[in-house]
Amino acid sequence: MAAERYNHRETEPKWQSYWTDNRSFEAKEDYSKPKYYVLEMFPYPSGRIHMGHVRNYTMGDVIARFRRACGFNVLHPMGWDAFGMPAENAAIERGIHPKTWTYENIATMRRQLKSMGLAIDWSREFATCDPSYYKHEQAMFIDFMKAGLVERRVSMVNWDPVDQTVLANEQVIDGKGWRSGAVVEKRELAQWFLTITDYAEDLLGALDGLTTWPEKVRLMQKNWIGRSEGMTFTFELEDAKGQKLDEGLTVYTTRHDTIFGASFCAVSADHPLAKGLSKTNPTLEGFRKEVAALGTSEENIERAEKRGCPLGVFARHPFLKNVKLPVYAANFVLMGYGEGAIFGCPGHDQRDWDFAHKYHLPIIPVVGPRDVEVSVSEGPYLEKDGVESVLVNSEFLDGLTVPQAKEEVAKRFEMAGLGKRTVNFRLRDWGVSRQRYWGCPIPVVHCPDCGIVPVPKSELPVQLPDDVKFDRPGNPLAHHATWKHVACPNCNTPATRETDTFDTFIDSSWYFARFTSPHDESPVNVEAAKYWLPVDQYIGGVEHAILHLLYSRFYSRAMHKTGHLNADEPFASLFTQGMVIHETFKTEAGEWVLPSDAIHKDGVWIHANTGEQLIVGGVEKMSKSKRNVVDPDTIIASYGADTARWFMLSDTPPERDIEWTEAGADGSWKFTQKIWRIINDIAELPKAEATMEVDGLALRRVAHRSIAAITDDLNNLRFNRSIARIYELSNAMVSALQLPNKPQDMIGALREAGNFLVIAMAPMMPHLAEECWRLLGHRASVVDTAWPQTIAALIEVDEVTIAIQVNGKRRDEILVSKDCDRGLLETRVLEMDSIKRLIGGKTVKKVIIVPDRIVNIVVAE
């Protein structure tokens, strides 16, 4: 009986409505049940969803549906990371208000996500640009201020000249703005900072506890935090005439053992000492300007040579009365790290060596392999670990190992009161001020009398004005005629609002907590958060390994400190999925061509319309510029959401990049039809129970083993493997269905396998599963059906095929009962003709038996 084709166009909207009407996926506020919180990184509403979203949200959805079937109270929410520059760019380029643009995009993308059939609790949806969301962000900021988590200070900032705003260090990539790509400049500005550095040690140490995070991400965070142990100590300074100066020079070093190899000191061009001396030294002033102009960016790219300018002052060596080290301003010393000043030891540091070489400074080797003359003419000796490296030319340190010498120097400095042991971090405080309109207003007022005054919580939110113009660069809030003029909340005299808005990474640093109580009057309902958090499974792109994930970890701690949460780590388990990639084509002229316009003909690729021969590009991340984007809407319309979801989960492991191919999509589509045929055939069979009689037993074994394997795979996010098991099960069912005569228990086994198949595929292809489930005669929805229980007796095997090796080479195999007696097995194997022939007259030295696996006969050669 030929079944009709499965029609996704009717079925998918039907079941989506069913789930909505039945509120199938609204999380229950029943805190007595075991919970499972699965979250995918929420999208920026850029316009339309792309295949990367489809992959990301499909994975999360499979987990949500699977955990739900396993009996968990599942929270799987969705929202919008809705503040940001693209909305302002749309306003500038197309005259659309950022708010209109954003909410229109949200509407489109919400519709698209819903067409995927995601098991999301839409009742918890919010956008970070909703005043009802950012109101709480402002309230928490005020709490952070009171708790000492916020500082305002003038500092050198990274200025993006295109976006006309400040960037955090994390947002500067290769010296360029992470979004605009413009070369970043240095500027001095008063900025708001969150004191993430206070948590550096904690954020680093707690990484060890995040055992189910990818090792790679933990390592990236570790390197980013960049802990180093060393010493800060102070040199006495004197001028060219030998006159002692009032101020000393404090430096940071991790190699205080090499103090006797010091031949110069260097400070950053922005160091107060250099700044002060430049007032009377035009050459120095010129040098400072030069360095500032270059910024950090060009240098990185060019690997610029080390350059410096003498300050005309000298540092007295702390242990050698007669040695005076010239002090330079140098372009390779960073003001933002340590003290912004170093002592140079050219013999044991590449940068110092380069610098010394250029300016003909002494290069004194002070560490070397034991009993070997050290030469540093070709470059510095950098080895510092192990007992083989010892100090030389270093007075009281001679003969000590590097760690011993460090200890000795540290003691002497500490005793003399010249210095102390210091731990330094690469991590900087998080600058959060942005000179933009489309962000959360920073809730403070600047009063000429009272200074900085937080806006009282009763007056929150400080709402963005709608009437803004984007007719000139800079911050529209600052240009607004009236918005910033307010009375001081303290003294009521005329004052001005802060016109900077928050870095949008703040918005995404706590949204996962807001999802636990999205309508609460406080930022987060602590009881709800206590139940739902941490997120059990967080899924997103590895591009957020540092920024978003580190900020969120810090934010949780800050919220903990201010009583908004009671846990420090927001994400118990993290998974970073790969990208969606697609083939690319170019014309001879270098113009990108849509892959759908490329035709393979007679061994070459030609353009479908022009006939022009095309160059095959790489398989690359989908991007508009390369024209290799595939629109999810088109795919869902033609193939259906289930097919698209299935494709995203098949074949490629989730952490790797997946290549979108037409052939693969066709394959997935064919499989949906195959399932439909199988289930139709089964539905036509008479009713029967699965028994332990022999006819259906083989199929029952496959079914139960498949479920066991799929359960294990889904628990470990191995979607591709679980899909391979579903194929196996369906293949076994096709074979069984083709038998001409089916005994009762075979029919029972087929019916059971049919149920298993539908439940197992339901997390991946939920619409088809619902349709099949009804066809099999069930009343309840498959989303309300529990994951199958397997029968141990059907999973265990009673016979095993054991491979027989001779000297480690597979030669034959033997079928024996499970847990076969070792002696018996050995005897049987040694009596086999094929084995006897191979052994010949040689002596059997040993027989290794791995139960139910291998017999390895070791014979003398």
Added chain:
RNA sequence: GCGGGCGUGGCGUAAUGGUAGCCGCAACGGACUUAAAAUCCGUUUUUCGAAAGGAAGUGCCGGUUCGAGUCCGGCCGCCCGCACCA
């Protein structure tokens, strides 16, 4: 430069130190069909052989082991992250 990851059929991939290549795609052969599509069955690592049956094989070289795709060392190649952090 520093740190990390990955190299398996034509392709995507699978394999608690224990029979390498499950499953899928593509390809080829066959069945059904007036024909095509769809579907179903079969073959498909390479090589020698008519077959039976051999031999080789997880980037390269070596090591540990009864046994290595898997563990260790050294290369080669590709990918990613950080990058003047003293």
